[in-house]
Amino acid sequence: MIKDISRDTIFFKLVSCLIIIITICILIATYSFKNGKPTCHNYILNTYLHTILSLLLIFMMVLVNDKYNIIGTLLMNFEKHNLLKIILIILFIGLIIGVSILISKVKPTNVLLSYGLWLLLIISFGIVLLLNNLSAKLSNNLTLIFISIIIIIITTALLGFYLGDDIVISSNWNTYLHYILWSIIGTLLISSFFIKNKSNIQTLYNIIYMIIIIIFILLLISNNKEIRDHSLLCNNEKITPSYTIESFGMFIKLINTFINLLRFS
Numbered sequence: 001m002i003k004d005i006s007r008d009t010i011f012f013k014l015v016s017c018l019i020i021i022i023t024i025c026i027l028i029a030t031y032s033f034k035n036g037k038p039t040c041h042n043y044i045l046n047t048y049l050h051t052i053l054s055l056l057l058i059f060m061m062v063l064v065n066d067k068y069n070i071i072g073t074l075l076m077n078f079e080k081h082n083l084l085k086i087i088l089i090i091l092f093i094g095l096i097i098g099v100s101i102l103i104s105k106v107k108p109t110n111v112l113l114s115y116g117l118w119l120l121l122i123i124s125f126g127i128v129l130l131l132n133n134l135s136a137k138l139s140n141n142l143t144l145i146f147i148s149i150i151i152i153i154i155t156t157a158l159l160g161f162y163l164g165d166d167i168v169i170s171s172n173w174n175t176y177l178h179y180i181l182w183s184i185i186g187t188l189l190i191s192s193f194f195i196k197n198k199s200n201i202q203t204l205y206n207i208i209y210m211i212i213i214i215i216f217i218l219l220l221i222s223n224n225k226e227i228r229d230h231s232l233l234c235n236n237e238k239i240t241p242s243y244t245i246e247s248f249g250m251f252i253k254l255i256n257t258f259i260n261l262l263r264f265s
Helices: 002-031 045-066 068-077 081-105 111-131 135-140 143-169 174-193 198-235 243-265
Strands: none
Touching: 002 045, 002 081, 045 111, 045 143, 045 198, 045 243, 068 111, 081 111, 081 174, 081 198, 143 174, 143 198, 174 198, 198 243
16 A cells, blocks of 8 residues: 555656646747757746756656666666676766767757767766666655755855856856865765764764865855856847756756755755
């Protein structure tokens, strides 16, 4: 009985997610293009539509895997499935890096190629997420995550649009934050070799996860300021809109924020 209710809940989430995805695809087709080419009109709206679509695609992958256990079934067919999991994670991270470089070199007017690479990036990122065993946590907290996404998007957007020039005090803001981020990740890796007490290491992990969350929120504020600036440049016909690249930058920061929120919880 409980199992049937759980399956019905997952099915309801799947259908709801699919309906929202189709709706957003229609909105993107309506507002993001003019005569088959990306348009600068509604630049900010279009960027957020693409960002939300990418997040919903990840949620869809999580829900499908939660219902059918695709990743788990595939891995269990191999004797050394843990080793295979590590190899697959490394391969897909390499693919994400390679496709990220490739998509940055594609002209935004090449719609089919840029969107094909964008979709490949999202799917690859989703597979890495599933291989890292975060599927269950994401699925169980889907409503909370969706509400959190809306709150963080609105808050960082308002701060980036209206106070971005005051908050982002340096042209190297993102560079400094990334240096801090990599330093903290290094600390996280090194500390795991020296701190053996489980209680102490968990406390340290929670502190580090919270710092990482703050860093990504600051990066989101900066990202929103850039979106505002790019929209002005685009409306003045100084740049061609590339919603795939713009939205993927937002997507990476948002998904990392919620991954660390899940780990913190």
